[in-house]
Amino acid sequence: MSKCYWICFYRSISKPENLAAYAKLAGPAVEANGGKFLARGEAARAYEAGVKSRTVVIEYPSLDAAVKAHDSADYQAALAALGDGAVRDLRFVEAV
Numbered sequence: 112m113s114k115c116y117w118i119c120f121y122r123s124i125s126k127p128e129n130l131a132a133y134a135k136l137a138g139p140a141v142e143a144n145g146g147k148f149l150a151r152g153e154a155a156r157a158y159e160a161g162v163k164s165r166t167v168v169i170e171y172p173s174l175d176a177a178v179k180a181h182d183s184a185d186y187q188a189a190l191a192a193l194g195d196g197a198v199r200d201l202r203f204v205e206a207v
Contacts (some may be wrong), residue, residue, distance in 0.1 A: 128198025144180030
């Protein structure tokens, strides 16, 4: 099995307090399901059509593990806390 990378780009954050509530729940949910944070924060540079916004990269041992983490009750509770506080683009990419 290939490792999998959970990559999340924040297009906009309208409610920072929702993002803070999400982060308190999401971090432990990610780690409890085998995820390892590799990068998180505002992009250092953005090129081409890129946007210099918050980006998060999490490594999982497999695509199945990433999907399981996303679908877990703990992570779904984090998403509920985020609500409409941000617009995001979430992608799972398998390693080559």
